[in-house]
Amino acid sequence: MDLIRTVDGMQDHADVARSKGQTLALVPTLGALHEGHLALVRRALKEADHVTVSVFVNPTQFGPDEDYDEYPRDLEGDRDKLEALGVDVLFAPSVAEMYPYADDEALAGPLSWVEVEHLDQHLCGAYREGHFRGVTTVVTKLFHACKPDIGVFGKKDAQQYVILKHLVEDLLLDIDIVGVPTVREADGLAQSxxxxxxxxxxxxxxxxxxxxxxxxxxxxxxxxxxxxxxxxxxxxxxxxxxxxxxxxxxxxxxxxxxxxxxxxxxxxxxxxxxxxxxxxxxxxxxxxxxxxx
Structure with a gap:
């Protein structure tokens, strides 16, 4: 399994895979992988010839009082789990790689955003201002970096799943969105x-x-x-x-x-x-x- 940390490197890799006639799947994650994530990966492996899993704790989807700094991170553990499943690429960019102006105090973050209107007015969107703008922006960036034919997402994050399906349809992206049912513990609790x-x-x-x-x-x-x-x-x-x-x-x-x-x-x-x-x-x-x- 290749570990790629730059957008240029990821795009070059995807171009080579596409030139070989392979279908590409992407599983975007925040990392700290558990069985719920691995179910997405297994589905991706069935759907495509080549599978990339991204691990990126995206700062733009966390609010000021949320747990961005404390969010669990275990890249080495994630790498071992993905390699054991036969994943082709672990894409693990830095914040600076995904958001080149993130540290520019004058600009205060991204210059471009991707938004899907109306669908974030209720459910989680009503309580997490700006969250879905961060999600749709980073997922669009990941799509452009990894160039997948298929994007695999969990239905546990139901509002996110529906919003991303609309995003792909509205922006005419040639990507199939595949939803995977929630993986649960023995007593029913959704894995998270x-x-x-x-x-x-x-x-x-x-x-x-x-x-x-x-x-x-x-x-x-x-x-x-x-x-x-x-x-x-x-x-x-x-x-x-x-x-x-x-x-x-x-x-x-x-x-x-x-x-x-x-x-x-x-x-x-x-x-x-x-x-x-x-x-x-x-x-x-x-x-x-x-x-x-």
Missing amino acids: SRNAYLSETEREQATVLYDAVSAAEEAIQGGEQDAQAVVRAMDNILVTAPDGEVEYAEVVDAHTLQPVEHLAPGQDVLAAVAVYFGETRLIDNAFVEVPSA
Whole structure:
């Protein structure tokens, strides 16, 4: 497996692979890889001849009070895991490589941004100002650096997944976005690098997120068409975690990410929650098709 740290080096490598007729897949990550990430990698290996995994803790998607400095980093451990799976390239650029003006005080960061409007007004976007602008900007940069035919993303980050699908469609990028279902622990908790921050008690209580979105899915599939009733079903479970502080529990259209009041037969919806345990923020969701009859 090649370790590449520069954009020029990554682009040259991708050009060579393309010249050989290979299909290229990219799995963008923040690193500190766990089984959830590795599931994305395994899917990429099935989808393409050549797989690049990027490890880049992107500063532009972290807010001023978020955990950028503390975010777990383990590049050597990540490298071992990816090499064992047969990944072709680990792309691990520096902040300066991705954002050449990051240290210029007069310019105060990137000169160019990529934004997808409207889809960040609800769910996580309502509470993390600028987060998705940072995501869409860095993913666009990674696409240009790695030149993939396929981008593989986890559906656990549901709002991100939907926004990136719109990004590719709206900007006419010739890239297929593949979504991979959430990988969970045995008790249902979605795997996340932030789970390591939880105390033993918080870890036990954190399963309420999965229980809540499962209750929403069950209610919708059982015929419930009142969105607020579905939200109440989630709230009734979330309140059973005494150490959890609920940020949101919402039901939105799965394509527009806008709130819905009445669930129409055949409609694709997204039931999603975000909960704080101390300083640790966890999210979970369920994509559900409203029954037609």
